[in-house]
Amino acid sequence: MPKQIPAARRTSIAGLLAATSLVLALSGCASFDVTAPADARADASAAEVQTKDAKNAKGSKDGDAQVDCRKAKCVALTFDAGPSENTNRLLDILKEEKVHATFFMLGKNHIEKRPAEVRRIDAEGHELANHTWSHQILTEIKPEEAKRELSRVQEAVRKITGKTPTLMRPPQGRTDGEVSEISKDLGLAQVLWSVTAKDYETNDSALITKRVLEQTQRDGIILLHDIYKGTVPAVPGILKELKKRGYTVVTVSQLLSPAKPEPGMAYRPEKP
Template structure:
């Protein structure tokens, strides 16, 4: 896709002073960002427990599969939506991959470095299936609370293990909880990573019900949406088959974030609910 299309998705950095204090609500934001930028994400008053970063051991890896052929998708002509999955690879990721394969659907997985280290064969399967892999930090901290050196270590260490494990060098990153700052963006720029947020959040960390999650996505979905989901939630994975059937009936093409945005710029943040209304056109 043309760079101009990707540029239209980026939003300018705010200036002035904003209040601080995001709470950890299981990859959902409440409150506002630091003194440099406000990330306007749908807030919630409910607080969920912090996502756990340890999993039961997964089965032995299966034989590697041949990577699917590269494809070209023009989202200025097709009705595109990008599904994204955070916090894995986890115990439900392999089941999700089988579902996506059944529907020939592509997605983007923002991986936690510790989980890639623990389950490298699952990370390889994600990439081998043609999905995009991105950075989601090494241990899922709020990056705004770290020093520049610590942020750099979280990003670079995760990028390196993803590249070593999958053979793909990530160009995208999603900061945990969507929490960013000028310092965090500067480190993303140094690590050659663009920040990717989202435009649709069904709060699947809170609604542990597959039907509620699916209906929430369907209600808020627009053309060129970036949907935030978590493959660590079994109810989220349960919701995917019916969601994919719904999207298939509406002739929506499921794409990776890079297929949707085209070329992205390191250190630039893409995706939030209140920007680029011309890109959030109705799917009718």
């Protein structure tokens, strides 16, 4: 049975997002549950907390402590719409900086054409996630088509890596109650964002860096794309400045821990 989110933390998607720059195409009055990473951590079950603390205790003994975003000043780094010809360079940078990210991958022309990059993303400790097969807007297609858009990625990633994603990001952030139910059926939590460089508008790496740093707050989720020419060159400067400001850069699942992503739930940081 899925855990219940306290009433104070339950928010209609329409109410939450109307006050933000993120525009969603809502279907009628359909709504679903949204929670922020800090609230997810606070609402973690006793068993999840115990497991997290046990891992941290073991890690401290072994000299390999786990990141604990209840204490650390964390921010999640995510990349959409790859893998692409830029992904290997990005992975080199992340490896050099000892940072892990979450990759919301497309199927058509990406996963299907670049299985080696998918395997490398997994092998180097990054998080595999779903961004649909062909970037169709899930709220604008039939439910069976939306389910196919997501399930094809699940199957493709599983065939390549033996792992099935537990996170998905709806194209353009457009979601509704129906998409939430489909995600729940497929075991996928929805992940939105709080920081966007709008790197689809510019190849100016300095501008991309500036936009990210201006928006980043604790528990934020940064949205970038590893398909655009200006993005990957911006990553070293972004990481350097985030670390200078005291941030620990993590995956989405690390940001939510000790809570585990709940299928169907939409996770989005609160606006500062």
